[in-house]
Structures are given as C-alpha cells and as structure tokens.
Amino acid sequence: MHRRTMFQLAAGAASGALAGPAIAQDRRTRTLRFAPNASGLTAADPVWTTAAATGTHAQLIYDTLYGLDSANLPKPQAAAGHEISDGGLRWTVTLREGLFFHDGEPVRAVDVIASLRRWARRDGFGQRLFAQLDELSALDDRRLEFRLSRPFPLLPDALARAAIMPERVARTDAFQQITDYVGSGPWRFLRDEWVVGGRSAYARFDRYKPRDEPSDGYTGGKIAHFERIEWSSLPDPGTALAALQAGEVDWVEQPLFDLVPRIRRTRGLRLDVFNTLGRIGLVALNHLHPPFDNPEIRRAALAAINQEDYVASVVGDEKEYGQAGVGYFTLGSPLASRAGLEGLFTGPRDLAALRARVQRAGYRGEKVVLLAPADMENIKALCQVTAATFQAIGLNVEYLSMDWGSLLTRRANRAAPDQGGWNAHATTWIGAGMLNPATNTPLRTNGPQAWSGWPNSPELEQLRDRWFDATDLAAQQEAARRLQQAAVEVVPYLPVGQWAEPTALRTDLTGLAKTPLPAFWGLRRG
DSSP states (O other), X not given: OOHHHHHHHHHXXXXXTTXXXXXXXXXXXXXXXXXXXXXXXXXXXXXTOOOHHHHHHHHHHOOOSEEEOTTSOEEESSEEEEEEEGGGXXXXXXXXXXXXXXXXXXXXXXXXXXXXXXXXXXXXXXXXXXXXXXXXXXXXXXXXXEEESXXXXXXXXHHTTOOOOOHHHHTSOTTSOOSOOOOOSSEEEOGGGOBTTTEEEEEEOXXXXXXXXXXXXXXXXXXXXXXXXXEXXXXXXXXXXXXXXXXXXXXXXXXXXXXHHHHHHSTTEEEEOSOTTOEEEEEEEOTTSTTTTSHHHHHHHHHHOBHHHHHHHHHTTOGGGEEOOOOSSOTTSTTOOOTTOXXXXXXXXXXXXXXXXXXXXXXXXXXXXXXXXXXXXXXXXXXXXXXXXXXXXXXXXXXXXXXXXXHHHXXXXXXXXXXXXXXXXXXEEXXXXXXXXXXXGGGXXXXXXXXXXXXXXXXXHHXXXXXXXXXXXXXXXXXXXXXXXXXXXXXXXXXXXXXXXXXXXXXXXXXXXXXXXXXXXTOEEO
C-alpha cells in the first residue's frame, strides 16, 4: 500500500467512515464545474477585449445599469430606474439600494460614471452615446445625470453593455488591461486561482442583492445557487466529453459537432441551446497594410467566400444547425436582408476570374499573414477554409498557428505583418451582437477607434448615423439595407456563415438561462 494512501485511510478512520464521501457529495452540491471553449479565460478585462470567454467572465463578476432580456429589450438591472425630462435631453438614473463591490465598498454614481467613460473609449455604441453627450455628472451617491445634445432613446440599450467597476479601477486607460478585478456581480473572481487560459474560479458574493423579480435573459433576479464555480479548460473536445461523462465536469460549453450524436446516446447527458440567436463566423481584414488596404482586393476576397463551405467546416454532418447567406446582420432578425448580397456567398464561383481581378487590382504577391488558433476547433476550421479560399484567388498565404491567448495579443498589434502584425484572422460573434448597427462592433469603420482591422469609411459611419436617427422600424430597416449595400463595397470584414450552438450538460443540472453567452445564475442541481 502506498504511504499516501495509508495516511488518507487513517485520517478517514479518525473522523468517521462516511466523512470522505459526505464531504465529496457536499462539495459537488455546492460547486459547478464548467468546461469553456478550449482557450478558457485568457484576458479578464471586458473593455480591453471582445473575447467571448471574457464576456462570460464579466457577467459573473460585474453588474450593469441595465440588462437585455430574452427578447433583447433593456430593463433596469443595477439601476432602480430612470426619469426623462427636457424633451429627452436629460436622463436621471438612480441606482438600486444595497449595491456593494466585492471589497465591501458601496457602488456609487462616480464609480458608474468612471466605468462608462472607460467603456465608451472602446465600444462603438458607447462612442455614439458620448458623441451626443454634453455632460455626465453625479447628483449624489445614487443618482447620475446624462445631459444630451439631442435625444438618444437607445440609452438603456447602450448602458446594458458597460460593466460597473470601482472608480479606482475604471481610471485605467481603456487601451491597457486592468489588474484589479473587483466587481459587484453575483460571484467574486478568485484571482489567486487563475491560470491564464487554463483554470479560473469564482466564489458566491454573499452581499449581492438580486432583483426581486424572475430572471429573464440578462435581466431580473440573478440567483446564485452555487457557492463556487470552477472553469477548467480541457485540451481537446474528446477529453471534455469524457470528463462530462465521468461526472468530472457538469457543463461543456461547446462540444464539437462531430460528438453531438454520441452525446445524444449517452445516459446522464443532455443537449440544450442557450444562445438562441446562434453564432456568426467572420474573417477580419487588416485595412492598414497590403493587400487588404486595397478595397478592390477586399471585394475580390468577399466574392470568393462560399459560406456553405465555412458552415460545413464547423457543423459537419449536423447540417440542421447551420445557415449560409448571412450578411452584415443576424439572420432571422428584423434588420437582416439580401440587400447588396445578390450573387454572393452561395453557389459556384469563378475562381479564375477572381484571380485575374486580384492581379488587376495591383496585388504584388505580398504575404497574407493569417492568424489561426490551435486550441479553438471551430475558429481553426474557419481559418483553414479561409487559407484555401485566399490561395484559390492567388493570395500568398502564411498560416500562423498559435494559442488563442497569443492570437488575441497579436491581433491588437497594428504594426506591419513582418513586424509582429497580421493581415487576417477568423473569429466568431454571437448573433445578439450583430442584430443592428449599434451592437455590431466589427461594422464600425472609424479608423483608429474601430475593432480589429481598423477599417476607415466615413460613408459607412454616416449611414450608421442614419440608422440611429430613424424614428421607427421601417426607417431602421431601410437604413440597414443601405448600410449593408455600402458595406459590400467597403468590406469592413467577411461574413462567412451562421450556426446554432448546442451545449452539453449533466441531466441533473437545471435552470439554464437563455442568453447569448453562458450564464450561471438560476442553475441548480435537481
């Protein structure tokens, strides 16, 4: 018998024969074990990065003034409510009573204001709000006042995107990562247990005060039934499924589509869908450097895209999950249309004609540095199709494989590709993030302040402004059609398909919220 085993048995005998199993069962009852996408949490600042895992992490530890319900309508969250006066030019927002940060300090209006200012430096919706903001001030500890130059009826929608941080943290430059992760959400981030890209843990915040109403999407009463949440990034989808089967984890965020039939057949496991709007694949293009600084080469790349190939690379034989034909707004949403997409994305492509088009545009054989994650199966598949597509139209592709954390760092580099920069990378975006011009971050074309790739098109920005100024749905739809038609000419990025995402859980786990990213409130055993 091993010496360590002998000591364990002795300890068990001293405390009672059933102590070990009872403790293990109690721990299982109190702890939820989650297997996120293979990369896990590589960056913990939701302002610095748009990575999905960071967004999921942020919903655990931060609160927002407003939240979006399952119909994507804004409702007060940390806010008790608001009053509108002066013809829509003045909004007074009042915080709920009893809000505390994880360090025990009360949440004050000045904390919210500092958080909003930092968030608006990077977020397109925030940038638009602050462009119409004359003054933002704290009336007292629980009230903040927005004075606008003209009405901004989407104010609650915008404020649903900004995580509330303590003022001292929110003073951090928006282009630098924070190192203090104190929030006011249902769980506390256990910073000392964080292994970047590997493991993270959260403890229930006992002073969190849920709203006294049913949970609905990102709104309502966020009840934390589990005392502890553990994230463990597993090395591959097969390992994740084996851990789920063995009861070592309770929830696998995105099982590989090839494993879905096996999950259906496995007793004790179930499939569900939390993200009812699905996910959209896209290829970001760097507009700062050749060849994609040339709009004609971007248009040729767009014309080369076959979304059916991209979707098949992700969903495999589970074809019912996939959809081709997505443009610049989420399929099935009120603003989705075929405007400008005639002849694109499906059906045969004349690759020889596209190769000639690229040459006529002045392509000189420059390397196209394509960043690809080795540890994100779906995105890696998109990158492989992208490499083949670019090569088919005569582009000289250099495929660089790296872990997702390294990719996130490199894609922020604006230097030339041969000096640590890049030309293209694939990623995915939740469908809820591409419902309209306000939330579609990759569609921003305001140059240095734009998302990855830094596209610059005053025309698209003006058309985006027209959408904000539209007074009803019909006017918004017309503005969105014109914006998409112009986007096909500018090509801020390449949309490459849309699909629904199954998630896999133990059957004893109930209460899964319908949210674009995984949510942990409401979940319980039994």
